[in-house]
Every structure is written in C-alpha cells, then in structure tokens.
Amino acid sequence: MASLGQIIFYIMITLIVIFSAIIILIVSLTLSGNSQVESLNRLPVANLGEDYILSCFLPADSEQSTFEKVSITWRKKSLEGIVYRYEDGAENNAEQDSQYRGRVEIFSDLVLKGNASLLLRKVRLRDAGEYTCSLSHSGGGGDIKINLRTAAFTAPTFTFSSGVLTAVASRWFPQPNVTWLDAEDNVLQGSTDFIESSAGIFRVISTLGSVNVSDTYTCRIKNDLVASNSDATVTTGSVTPGEAYFTYSAASAQLTSYLRVITFLLCVTYLM
Known part of the structure; x- marks a missing residue:
C-alpha cells in the first residue's frame, strides 16, 4: 500500500502534467493565430540597422488567386497608434505612431494577391515586440501575431x-x-x-x-x-x-517563462 508521501507525490506529478499540457495548448493557440492568415516566421530575429520583412499573407491554397476590397492593418502591442494601415486601395496612416512614420511600407503590387507583408526599414532596438497583422477582404480574412526580436550580429x-x-x-x-x-x-x-x-x-x-x-x-x-x-x-x-x-533562437519569451514555472514545480515536488 502506498504511503501518504507517495500519494502526494503522484498527485503532484499528475497536476504538473495536466498544467504542462494546458500551457502548451495555450501557447500553441497563441502562436497559431487565425488559420486564414499565415506567416513565414512568427518569432523572427531582425538585425539592428538593417531592413526586415514581417511576413503576413493568405495561404497559397486559398480558393481565390486575387482578392477584392483588401484591408490591412499592422498593430503593435502596447502602442496607442497603429504601425501601418491600407484600405480602399491606398495607405491610411492618420493614426500612425510617429516612430514608424516613413519607416514602413507594404508591397502594393502584391496586396490583391493576399500578401500583407510589412517592410520595416533600419530596425531599431525598440522595434522589438508583438505585432498583429490583420488582413481582410470581400470574402473573409483573419489575423496573426508575430513576436519580433531585435539583435545585432555579424560574422567574424x-x-x-x-x-x-x-x-x-x-x-x-x-x-x-x-x-x-x-x-x-x-x-x-x-x-x-x-x-x-x-x-x-x-x-x-x-x-x-x-x-x-x-x-x-x-x-x-x-x-x-x-x-x-x-x-x-x-x-x-x-x-x-x-x-x-x-x-x-525559436523559443519565445512566453514559453520560456512557462517552462521555468514547470521546472520550479518539479523541484518543489522532488523536495517533498
């Protein structure tokens, strides 16, 4: 018959496994975004001082090859203004945050093909953060989150x-x-x-x-x-x-935090 300590240990392990599964599910849902919109890289690393493209597009297997009434909005978490907006066939940046003025653009000749990728010029340290690309058209649309990390790196x-x-x-x-x-x-x-x-x-x-x-x-x-x-x-x-x-590195800061919590719980369980 198992002792009280063994029973507690098994209960703790079971709870940790359940919590871990829930955390992984939450992170997966967070990173997946809306399936109607995709990105080549949701955890990119951009080189400071260089241009970088944040990719956002409708999948190639979409039923339409061209789209009508396309609207694109790029936002950044914790930013009051927008990063970039395109609607009614032209950019509309009246609400654009000043730090992105003159530094961002989309590929206008690809918009009707469902490509909303954003060109960010001369990447700065404070450009790092979570971006949301919202893409809509006459038949639907969706959005996706991209967590941009910034670094400086050169080969020796x-x-x-x-x-x-x-x-x-x-x-x-x-x-x-x-x-x-x-x-x-x-x-x-x-x-x-x-x-x-x-x-x-x-x-x-x-x-x-x-x-x-x-x-x-x-x-x-x-x-x-x-x-x-x-x-x-x-x-x-x-x-x-x-x-x-x-x-x-492909690890997100959010996932790393969750893994640290799991490791802590495992240590506590072991010490018991």
Missing part, C-alpha cells in the same frame, strides 16, 4: 600571425559568448575581449593560440537570440575563411 573576419588565429566581429548585441572548436568539434581554449560602443553594441575580438597550419577551426559567437558559426583554415602566413552561417 579572420587573421593569422605568429601562430595566433584572431576573429573580429564588429557588431553584436546582446553581449555574446565565444567558443573555439577544432575540426572534430573539441572545445579549445581561446581568449576574448569585448569593446562596447556608446550605443551598447559590442565589438568582439577573440584569439586562439598554438594553432596548426592546414587545420580548420570554428569560431562560434552566440547569445540568446542568434549564433554565428564560422570556419577558418590556417595556411602558411594567412588564413582561408570557410563556411559561415547564422542560426536563430
């Missing part, structure tokens, strides 16, 4: 001198971590300095000593939003850059 450039391989990346935010790897993905001991600008952007300078000529090394620069993986092959007196690519 490499130099090689006196047995030391140096990687320099000019723009990173938030401050990243740097890891050096050999061709077999073994972690190597490097040294990294960060130089912060007046705007809070970091210049990354990382060095790796005692490298071997003809060997390939990887410099991985990573923060919570984006990671840069860049290869470099050391040759006599120089270095040859290889493959470089970025990967982006």
Whole structure:
C-alpha cells in the first residue's frame, strides 16, 4: 500500500502534467493565430540597422488567386497608434505612431494577391515586440501575431600571425559568448575581449593560440537570440575563411517563462 508521501507525490506529478499540457495548448493557440492568415516566421530575429520583412499573407491554397476590397492593418502591442494601415486601395496612416512614420511600407503590387507583408526599414532596438497583422477582404480574412526580436550580429573576419588565429566581429548585441572548436568539434581554449560602443553594441575580438597550419577551426559567437558559426583554415602566413552561417533562437519569451514555472514545480515536488 502506498504511503501518504507517495500519494502526494503522484498527485503532484499528475497536476504538473495536466498544467504542462494546458500551457502548451495555450501557447500553441497563441502562436497559431487565425488559420486564414499565415506567416513565414512568427518569432523572427531582425538585425539592428538593417531592413526586415514581417511576413503576413493568405495561404497559397486559398480558393481565390486575387482578392477584392483588401484591408490591412499592422498593430503593435502596447502602442496607442497603429504601425501601418491600407484600405480602399491606398495607405491610411492618420493614426500612425510617429516612430514608424516613413519607416514602413507594404508591397502594393502584391496586396490583391493576399500578401500583407510589412517592410520595416533600419530596425531599431525598440522595434522589438508583438505585432498583429490583420488582413481582410470581400470574402473573409483573419489575423496573426508575430513576436519580433531585435539583435545585432555579424560574422567574424579572420587573421593569422605568429601562430595566433584572431576573429573580429564588429557588431553584436546582446553581449555574446565565444567558443573555439577544432575540426572534430573539441572545445579549445581561446581568449576574448569585448569593446562596447556608446550605443551598447559590442565589438568582439577573440584569439586562439598554438594553432596548426592546414587545420580548420570554428569560431562560434552566440547569445540568446542568434549564433554565428564560422570556419577558418590556417595556411602558411594567412588564413582561408570557410563556411559561415547564422542560426536563430525559436523559443519565445512566453514559453520560456512557462517552462521555468514547470521546472520550479518539479523541484518543489522532488523536495517533498
């Protein structure tokens, strides 16, 4: 016969499983939005200072190839004014918030095909947040939420001198971590300095000593939003850059908070 402590433990585990399922369902519904409108990326990461497109469109399998009486409104959570509005065949931005004035536009030649994607020029740090794209036409419509994250990131450039391989990346935010790897993905001991600008952007300078000529090394620069993986092959007196690519975090802040709550409950249950 199970003891009282075991019964309590099993009840707590059951409750946590139920709460976890409910949380996952809520997050899924939040991210899914209205099925009549889609986006290529609902958790994008935009590079500060560069242009970025927030995608919003009707699915390709819609019965119509063109639409009539299309209306588009982009809003941002906690913003009194709108980000952008299109109706009656033209933009209508009388209520537009000043921070987006002259910085946003849609692709007018694609509107009647059900494309409401928004071009955001010269991304700023405060552009981060939850956006809602509302798209309607004579036959229906819907809306979708997009959580934009902002960061600064660049791939490093490499130099090689006196047995030391140096990687320099000019723009990173938030401050990243740097890891050096050999061709077999073994972690190597490097040294990294960060130089912060007046705007809070970091210049990354990382060095790796005692490298071997003809060997390939990887410099991985990573923060919570984006990671840069860049290869470099050391040759006599120089270095040859290889493959470089970025990967982006897909975890939303909301989901991360929920997972922290679940972890806390598991710890409490374990201690009981």
